[in-house]
Amino acid sequence: MANKTYKAIVLRAVKYGEQDKMLTLFTLEGGKMSAVAKGAQSARSKFLGSSQSYCFGEYVLSESLKMPYLSSAEVINGFKGIGRDIRLLCAAAYICEIITVAFEEASEDRSAFMLLYHSLKLLEGCPGEKSLVLSTAFALKMLGINGSYPALDRCVNCGKVGEDYFFSPKEGGIVCADCVSAEGLAILTASQGLYLFDLLFCGMDKILSLNAPSGQEQKYLFKQINNYLVYTLGKNIKSFEMLYQL
Ligand SMILES: [Zn+2]
Numbered sequence: 001m002a003n004k005t006y007k008a009i010v011l012r013a014v015k016y017g018e019q020d021k022m023l024t025l026f027t028l029e030g031g032k033m034s035a036v037a038k039g040a041q042s043a044r045s046k047f048l049g050s051s052q053s054y055c056f057g058e059y060v061l062s063e064s065l066k067m068p069y070l071s072s073a074e075v076i077n078g079f080k081g082i083g084r085d086i087r088l089l090c091a092a093a094y095i096c097e098i099i100t101v102a103f104e105e106a107s108e109d110r111s112a113f114m115l116l117y118h119s120l121k122l123l124e125g126c127p128g129e130k131s132l133v134l135s136t137a138f139a140l141k142m143l144g145i146n147g148s149y150p151a152l153d154r155c156v157n158c159g160k161v162g163e164d165y166f167f168s169p170k171e172g173g174i175v176c177a178d179c180v181s182a183e184g185l186a187i188l189t190a191s192q193g194l195y196l197f198d199l200l201f202c203g204m205d206k207i208l209s210l211n212a213p214s215g216q217e218q219k220y221l222f223k224q225i226n227n228y229l230v231y232t233l234g235k236n237i238k239s240f241e242m243l244y245q246l
Contacts, residue, residue, distance in 0.1 A: 002063045003071055006030060009116055010055045011096045015041060021051045023070070025059060026099050026116060031108040035061050036069040049075045054082065054092045054120055079120045085128035090243040095119055095138045101235045102142060111145050118204045129215075130208055133199070135243060136222045137207045139229045140200040148172075148232045150225075152197040155179055164189050167224050169231035186224050196221060219244065 006027035016022035021040035025033050040051040050057045050073035057078075062071040082088045099116055103109065119138050126134065143149040151173030154161045158179050165174035166185035174193050175185075188196075198210055212218060226240050 003060050005060050008059045010053055011100045013051050013053050028113050031106045032103045036067055049078055054079055079124045081124035087128035087131040087246050088123050091123055091131035091135045093239040094135050094243050097237050097239045098142055115141055132218050132222045133212050136225050137199040139225045150228055152193045162190050169228045
């Protein structure tokens with residue numbers, strides 16, 4: 001029997017048949033993969049902890065059958081602190097869904113794995129009201145990882161700096177009033193652009209100490225970056241709406 005061990009984060013866990021769960025794992029060594037956790041719906045299952053969403057652990061997969069299944073699993077960090085606040089839970093669902101949507105099966109990406117791990121760790125310890133800051137930063141950094149992040153500090157067309165801009169996913173970032181060609185685009189002030197620029201490029205450990213805008217403004221910026229991500233990926237992120245509405 002071919003068994004392989006992976007360090008992995010559970011992106012998604014859904015009921016599968018009467019007793020099992022189907023896990024979508026993001027593994028450090030092999031990217032995204034699916035595995036059945038047999039009997040995991042039972043409260044006495046040995047996979048009870050390791051088959052929860054966003055759990056980080058070491059998973060031994062048996063790949064002898066058509067669909068790999070868990071042979072054993074050990075929780076390294078279940079990020080239990082996330083469960084204390086619905087806003088943190090929704091943010092965790094959002095960032096896990098971005099990974100699920102952004103990667104095909106078996107496409108390995110260590111940078112994305114580390115970003116996900118550090119984001120979950122940060123979410124676990126942060127106050128609920130910071131969930132949007134973190135989700136916005138995560139979306140931006142994912143755009144950075146796949147090389148399609150928006151221009152945020154100057155007009156993407158003429159390079160003009162320091163004024164109010166329009167935000168255009170289609171054109172790749174902010175455009176100034178002289179260059180704007182489409183109607184109905186969202187407005188981004190120069191300082192909002194620079195704040196997002198900082199979220200994109202500063203280390204994860206600095207995210208929460210940045211001078212974040214207030215609630216409504218943070219929501220607005222989160223929505224713009226999500227729109228940009230959805231446009232770039234060409235796929236919707238379903239858990240955006242719940243996080244946004246909280
Ligand atoms: Zn311009």
